[in-house]
Amino acid sequence: MSRPVRPCICDRFLPARPFKPSRDCSACWMFAHRPEVRAAWGGDPAGCVPPVDFRPDMPAAALAELLTEPPYVMPDGWKLWPVAREAHLILAERFLAEMPAYPEGRFAGRGAVICGGGRYEASVYVACRMLREVGWRHPIQVWHRGPAEPVSDRVRQLPGVEVVDAESHPARAARRLLGGWEVKTLAVLNSPFEEVLFLDADCYPIYDPNECFEPEHNPHGIVTWPDNPIGDECVHWPSYGVAPDDGYALNGGHYVYAKRAAWRVLQLAGHYDDHSDYYYWRSVTGVAVGGFGDQEQVRAALHRLGAPHHRYTRRPLACRHGSYIQAGPHGRPLFVHRFFNKFAPAGDFALPPQWHPGSNPMELVAWRYFLDWMSAAGAADPADEVPGWFTTAECRLWAEACRGRDVLELGRHLGRSTTVAAVTAKRVVSLDRADDGPADFWLQRYGVRHKVWLRVGTFAALGPSSGGPFTACLIDGAHDRDNVAADIANVVPHLAPGAVVGFHDHDDPNFPGVAEAVAEAVAAHGWKPAGRADFLALFETPR
Known part of the structure; x- marks a missing residue:
């Protein structure tokens, strides 16, 4: 079997990634079977064929030789071929026979x-x-x-x-x-x-x-x-x-x-x-x-x-x-091995890190160092760091609207609006059906967890027992007309005179039901426009 010609010896590739001319060397033989590389070499992509014909019936010794080279893109299912196992056993035995001895004097301490x-x-x-x-x-x-x-x-x-x-x-x-x-x-x-x-x-x-x-x-x-x-x-x-x-x-x-x-x-x-x-x-x-x-x-x-x-x-x-x-x-x-509960900013892994004092030993100390790392990252504003759907302009508007107020929040997602509000608010009661873990993390990150009551459940069930009256409220739950109208009906009895009420995704063409329900509430309750940024609309209740 003829070996592929390797035009260069660079190691700028990573296995199994697509070839990208701005990043990868077009002379690398690893990419030789790919049409874009053949084109870069001046070949005809239509005539592109893999440089090696890997087959389940090829000799194990020949496959073993090829497997000493940087990885090829292999046929589907090749790992299950008996010859693949035989070839790797050959390579392992060869490696054991040629394994370098322990290098005396190389290591210390x-x-x-x-x-x-x-x-x-x-x-x-x-x-x-x-x-x-x-x-x-x-x-x-x-x-x-x-x-x-x-x-x-x-x-x-x-x-x-x-x-x-x-x-x-x-x-x-x-x-x-x-x-x-x-x-x-x-x-x-x-x-x-x-x-x-x-x-x-x-x-x-x-x-x-x-x-x-x-x-x-x-x-x-x-x-x-x-x-x-x-x-x-x-x-x-x-x-x-x-x-x-x-x-x-x-x-x-x-x-x-x-x-x-x-x-x-x-x-x-x-x-x-x-x-x-x-x-x-x-x-x-x-x-x-x-x-x-x-x-x-x-x-x-x-x-x-x-x-x-x-x-x-x-x-x-x-x-x-x-x-x-x-x-x-x-x-x-x-x-402590945090195999799933890793320290990292929210969004880097499937879940943000969770706080479990009394369960993980030395949790407070570990979290102190994590927050040291976060602070050194230089992010000083939740609008620049906390994931979520609020735009930066919406964050700025909502933070100012909540300044010094008692805030009720219906829908928090990952806690972006919650954290933005908590930085300036007197207190926040946040209701959502979803887990409060992400919001809990970000509120700790910004030192405002003590100002927020995170509650998990339906708005209708939790609203009456959440305190009040509230001088600010964000309604950002389900976005269809009926649900928004129901949320408004649940909230109105708990609003103080002159309260600011915010609606996210207002006038967003993807969610026409929000604006429809709000228009009905404005007419019914005499609310006045109080500000707007992107798809966040604010209204003020009568004083």
């Missing part, structure tokens, strides 16, 4: 390694600050993937923290793939430390983890932490050529390594990571090849090599509110 940047930067910052808070005095390295995961001066200026660009590191050239999970083994292997505490960006200690390096608490030079039972079956063991292990899942948020003892495990896990296009199934269900992600590669490497490792418990101490609580020696809670 103890340090922490954290991977992350970009939308994970807030979590990185909290992890670094929490390490120092609990007494960690060793160096900290933060590894990130270049421009894809930028790291600001908020992290770079922390004492004892070194930021390392994995994309610019000399070891990067030997890797086929380097995503957010794959970078972990690269970072640990190439950090200067002999003893390594590895933490995911969303994981931090709640007491000093140094005792995990003591021989009585780390007899094999490797400490791992457990996962929930759902992860037990997340490895397809035939992909690694071994029988199943003891069946207990491994959580990849934290490791302790003595690098000499862990060298072969780290190397082999790094090899599996380097072929993540095959070994990462990226789902915890129906795993038919490899394992879920990076942690399964460590688990497979441990089992493949028969390497002993130590655990303090078989399962996490707790899994609640999107966070694991993991034990240290003697079963004492040591780590």
